[in-house]
Amino acid sequence: MNFLRQGLSRAWNSFNSSMMSSLSSPMSTLSSFSTVSESKPLLSSSVLPLFNSIRGVKAEHSILYWMHKTGPIKKVRPNRNPLDGNPFKKGVVLKTLIKKPKKPNSANRKCVLVRLSNGKELTAYVPGEGHNLQEHSVVLVRCGRLKDVPGVKIKCVRGKYDLPHVQKKTML
Numbered sequence: 446m447n448f449l450r451q452g453l454s455r456a457w458n459s460f461n462s463s464m465m466s467s468l469s470s471p472m473s474t475l476s477s478f479s480t481v482s483e484s485k486p487l488l489s490s491s492v493l494p495l496f497n498s499i500r501g502v503k504a505e506h507s508i509l510y511w512m513h514k515t516g517p518i519k520k521v522r523p524n525r526n527p528l529d530g531n532p533f534k535k536g537v538v539l540k541t542l543i544k545k546p547k548k549p550n551s552a553n554r555k556c557v558l559v560r561l562s563n564g565k566e567l568t569a570y571v572p573g574e575g576h577n578l579q580e581h582s583v584v585l586v587r588c589g590r591l592k593d594v595p596g597v598k599i600k601c602v603r604g605k606y607d608l609p610h611v612q613k614k615t616m617l
Contacts, residue, residue: 526588527598527599528561528563528587528588529563532587533585533586534561534563534585535561535562535585535606536567536584536586537560537581538578538580538581538582538583538584539557539558539559539560540557540558540580541555541556541558541580542557542558543555543556544556544597546591546593546594547594555570555571555576556568556570556594557601559584559586559599568596568599569584569586569601570589570594570597570600572600573603575611577607577608578608584602584605584606584607584608585601586602587599587600
């Protein structure tokens with residue numbers, strides 16, 4: 446803050462010298478006020494940049510103060526939950542699909558196109574082996590994406606509505 450003190454003292458000295466030079470003659474005290482504005486402006490152009498720099502420092506100081514007081518700015522990210530923040534949603538199957546995974550994996554992932562109760566149409570994965578879903582079947586879906594199939598962001602819940610539990614394999 447030493448530079449601020451120096452800057453203010455320089456500004457005050459130049460201001461004082463300009464005032465004293467204009468008021469140097471004691472005889473013309475009445476006319477001196479009119480000659481001050483005519484001869485030299487009260488704040489000369491050499492002093493104005495100094496005040497601007499001090500103003501900038503003060504503004505920067507206030508910004509730092511508020512940064513310290515309020516803490517870091519947290520970004521508000523949009524909600525990416527396809528179920529509008531609900532843990533589960535009910536939906537009606539429109540079509541059964543078979544999707545192929547991305548490059549290193551190779552399989553046939555059993556999926557269904559579902560119209561949710563909020564009107565959205567999404568592709569849902571059917572976990573487990575085998576299912577009996579067809580058009581107009583009612584399913585319960587939850588969030589959970591398939592990492593290797595693009596566009597599949599929800600999964601069907603087994604054992605609820607028209608989608609039964611996975612059948613156990615019997616050993617012979």
